Amino acid sequence: MNDSQYQLEALSTARLAAVRSRIAAAERAYGRPAGTVELLAVSKTQPVEAIAAALKAGQRDFGESYLQEAQLKLTALAAENLTWHFTGALQSNKTLWIAQHFSWVHGVDRLKIAERLSAQRPAELPALNVCLQVKLGDEPRKAGIEPALVADLAHAVAALPRLCLRGLMTLPPESDDVATQRAYFRALREALQSLREQGLALDTLSMGMSRDLEAAIAEGATLVRVGTALFGARPRKT
C-alpha cells in the first residue's frame, strides 16, 4: 500500500468515526434508541478509491446521483456486494439501468417513473426500495412532489408489484437556522405519519445531510444522506 492510499484510508476512517459519533450523539440527545439512524454515504463525484477507503472503514451503503459515473463505479466495485442507493434526478431514459443495479431509489416524484422502475426491475432481484421525494419549500426548479399530492402518489406506488415503497425523502431549502431546518423535517415526519394512518406500512424517513443531520434526527430521520462530511468537498463535476 502506498502513502497516499494509506492517508486516504486514515482520513476516511477518521471522518466516518466523526459522522457516526455525531449520529450517536443526536440519537442520545433526542431520545432516539441507539443504532436506529442509518448512514448513507453519498459518494457522488468522489473517486472509486474514496469509496474503497470508506468500505475498508466499515461503510456498506453508498449513494450515487449521476448515472454514467455510477455505471463506472458500480462496475468497478461489483465484487464488493455493496448496497447502492440512487439519490439523483430520475429521467425515463435512466430507469432501466437503475432498476437493474440499485437496491434503493430516493427521489421518486412521479408515477410514470415509478411504473417504469417496477416494470424494469429484474424478476430475480428483490423489489426495489423506493422513497418518494417531497418538495417542502417554495422552489419551483427543485424535484419533488407537492405535499398535497403525496398521498395519491404513495397509494399508486405502493400498488406496483416490483417496488417496495419504504417512505419519504426530502432535500429542503438550505438554512443554517436549526428551527427552520427542524420545521421542514417535522413536516416530512407528519406527512409520513399521515400515510401510515391511511394504512401504508412505511418505515423510512430519508432526511438530513452533512449540514443538518442533527435537526433531521431530532425530527425522526431513519436514514441520513451524508456526502461532504465523509468525503470532503466534492470535486467539480466534469
Ligand SMILES: *Cc1c(COP(=O)(O)O)cnc(C)c1O
Ligand atoms: C449530494 C447529496 C447529499 C449529500 O449532501 P452533503 O451536503 O454533501 O452531505 C444528500 N442527498 C442528496 C439527494 C444529494 O444529492
